[in-house]
Amino acid sequence: MSISTTGVLPRAETAAPKRAPRRRLPSPRRWISPVALVAAWQIASSTGALPPDKLSSPWTVLQAGADVARSGELGSAFVVSLGRVGAGFALGALAGLVLGAVAGLSRWGEALVDPPVQMLRTLPFLGLIPLFILWFGIGEETKVFLVALGVAFPLYLNVHSGIRTADPQLVEAARALGFTRAERLWHVVLPGALPPALVGLRQSLGVAWLALIVGETVNADAGIGYLINNAREFLRTDVVVVGLVVYAVLGLVTDALVRLLERRALRWRAQ
Template identity: 75%
Template sequence: MSGTSLATRPVVGQPVAAPSKRRRWRLPDLRRWISPLAIVGLWQLASGTGLLPADKLSSPWTVLRSGVELARSGELGEAFVVSLRRVAVGFVIGAVVGLVLGIVSGLSKWGAALVDPPVQMLRTLPFLGLIPLFILWFGIGEEPKIALVALGVSFPLYLNVHSAIRGTEPQLIDASRVLGFTRVERLRHVVLPSAVPQTLVGVRQSLGVAWLSLIVGEQINADAGLGYLINNARDFLRTDVIVVGLVVYAILGLVTDALVRLLERRALRWRG
C-alpha cells in the first residue's frame, strides 16, 4: 500500500481548497529616514557653529521649542482649525464642480465642446493674478480664500475625471451593448467604475493644490490661520515661527494624502 492514506488522498472531481494566504506585515523601510535626519543634523550643526545665522533661519531645536510654546498657548491650535476649515469647505465646493464638469465633458461631445475650452483657459491663470479680482468680488473675509482653494481643487479633478471617462476601454462598452445594457446602466456599471482609479489620483492632486492655494490666500488680508501666523512672524523676524507654520502645512498635506491613499486601497481592492 502506498504511504498516502485514502483519507488524505484527494477525491477525483472534488475541488481542492487553495492554501490560505497569510498577510505579512512588513516593517517600514528605515532607509527613507536617513536623508531627512541627515538634513536636520546638518541644519543643527550649521546653526550651532554660526554658519547659518538665526535671523536667516532658526535652528531645528529653536523651531521645536517654538512649536511646543505655540501649541501650549493655543495659538497654533486656533490657526490650525481655521486653516483646516477653509481647506475643507473649499475642497468640497471645488470637488463638486470638478466632478460635475468632468462628467459632463467626458460623456458628451457637446459637453466637451462647451465646457472644456473655458476650463482650459481658466486653469492657466496664475493664482496671484486672481486675488485682486476675488477681493473685489468677495471682499476680504473668508470668501476669497475659500474661492481660491475651490478653484485650485476643481482643475486637477476635472482633468482626471474627463480623461478617465474618455479612456474607458471600447471593448467594455461593446460588451455592455451586447449584454443589452441601457445607456444609464452602461454609465453606472461600466464607465463610472472604470473611472474610479484615475479619479482618486485627481483627488490626491487636488488636495495638494488645495494646501498650496490656501498658502497663497492666507498670505493676503488674513487675520487668522496658519498664513496669518506666518505673516505675523515675518514682521517680527521670527523665522522659527515661520518654519513651524510651514511644517504644519506639510504635515497636513501628508496626512490628507495618506487618507486618500488608504481610501484608494480599499476602493480598488478588487484590482488585487
C-alpha cells in the same frame, strides 16, 4: 481494472486557501535622507554657519512649536485654516466632478464645457487675487474661492480623462450582454474612471494647501498664514518654520487618507 479516486477529491477540497498578500511597510531607507537633512541643519546652526536670523535651528523650532501649542495660538490657527480648506475643497471638488462628468459623458458637454475650463486653467490663478478681492473683498470668501479654484482643475482633468479612456472593448461587451446605458456607466465606465479620479483627488488636495498659503497672506486675521505673517513681522523665523511644518504635515496627512481610500476603493484591481 478501475482507477480509484479515493483521496483525490478530499485532497482537492482541503487545499490550503491562498494567503492574502502582506502589506509592505515603508522602507526604513526612506528616512535616511530626511534625518540627514535635519542633522545637517542642526550642525550648521550649532556651528554658526546658518545664522539664527536667517533660519532657526531644529531644536529652537521644536521649542517654539511647543510654546505656541501651549498658548493655544497654534490650535486656534489650525482650526481656522482647516475650515477654509474644507469649504474650498468641497466647492472645488463638486465643480470638478460635475464638469468632468458632463464633459466626459457627452460630446456636446465636452464642446461646451471643455474650452472655457481649459482657458481658465491656463490663467495663473494667483494672478486672480486682485480680481477676487474686488469681487469678494478681503474676507473669507476670497480665501475659500482661491482654494476651490485650485482644487477644481486637477480633478476635472482626471475625471474627464478617466471617463474618456474607458476600455472600449469592455463597453462593447457590456452592450452585447444587454446592459442599458446607465448600467454600462455604473459597471464599466465609472470603475474605469475611478483610479485617475483618485489621482486627481490627491493632486487637488496638494494644490488646496498651496492655495491656502497664498490666500491666508491676503489680510488674514487668523489661521496658520496669519501666524506666519505675524512671526515674520517680529523676525521669528522659528515660528515661521513651525507654520510651514504644520502646512506640510497637514498635506501629508490628507494625502495619506486619500491613499487609504484608494487602497480600499480599488481592491478589485489586485484580484
